[in-house]
Amino acid sequence: MGTLLLLASLVALLIGLAVGKAWERYKLQDGIWVDRRRARESPHYMLGLNFLVANQIDPAIAELTKAAHAAGDPLEIHLILGNLYREKGQVGRAIQEHQSLLQRPNLRKLEHANVLLCLGLDYRRGGFVDRAIEAFTEVLRLDPQNQYALSNLEKLHEEQHQWHEAYATRQKLAALPGASEESPRHSEILAFLEFELGQDALKRMDYADAARRFEAAIDLDARNAPAHLSLGDVRFYEGKTADAVSAWERLIDASPERAYLAFSRLEGAYPKMSAPDRFPALCERLITANPQDWRARLALARHLSAQGRPTDAIELLFEAIGHNPHALALHQTIWQTLSTLNLPADLVGRYIELTRDAIFYLDPHICVRCRYRSTELLWQCPHCHEWNTFVEERIAPAKQSAEV
Ligand SMILES: [Zn+2]
Known part of the structure; x- marks a missing residue:
């Protein structure tokens, strides 16, 4: 039974219902397992799924196509085939496959919604934004609680900078049962x-x-x-x-x-x-609250340098570089400050000692969801389009990591 469970989740994945909930409802309401018995009795069906597990898309398509013919072309196998074409990048073929399913007579409401959902994903992949929005909107007319259609719609609106529509869509997502x-x-x-x-x-x-x-x-x-x-x-x-x-x-x-x-x-x-003193006071407060705060030290150091206090600045910068040896801004400010001080040999020597094992990074911000890297802090990931997923990647200096 474990294998069946694996296949069930695999099929749910293929249909594109990564969330799974919509699939569960579909399965329960339409008794799809009964419909599929004939398909599952075909050896081609099992072979096709095995190829999929092995990530061999082309032989999977070949076997599933045979299974579809043998079983009288059940809707669901064609749905999967369309999704596989989309995954391969053959968007036109995927659209064709899914559109032809819409012509079938006696489509049940949730079947209709699922076909439109897959078609919407095809359009989205192909860059046909308006048609994708139309398809997902139609899914929601048939199945107002379709979470997958809502999330896709939200992302499409965000890409178009249609913030009002994206907002309304997110509100609907938030209102779904279980969303709390x-x-x-x-x-x-x-x-x-x-x-x-x-x-x-x-x-x-x-x-x-x-x-x-x-x-x-x-x-x-x-x-x-x-x-x-x-x-x-x-x-x-x-x-x-x-x-x-x-x-x-x-x-x-x-x-x-x-x-x-x-x-x-x-x-x-x-x-x-x-109130010019409030800025250095703020930096001091932040450093006291979080001794690791290298940015407050950098800001205070720059402030002190501008006030004609480069010697105080350099001490702060050396502390900061101990906390974050791969911040390029620190190195640049240190060299500026050292040159203001005419490169005193003792300070240059300390700098070389402090940075002996440092690694230099230009892109320390990383998306925790998809690992996209960026030199600057971003509020929305340009790769996976998720909000507020960037953290600053830090590698502790070798000496410190042993202590901590
Ligand atoms: Zn990302």
């Missing part, structure tokens, strides 16, 4: 979509609407860093420096690990409020 298990993620994503709506308002120079959107994003998820940053920017454009500063400071309270995103803004704004 994932509710923090829903609010997190809705906050990013709200933030994007705010960015659009900002482009129209509609500051009032932009500020409302950014505040709504923060209400949805207080840790949404770009909304705090942009809310501060709006206040700053409006000439409300104190409000801008408090928005940026709230980012630091909510997610201190993202504090550095507000550094240059705050460093520029504090003197306008006649």
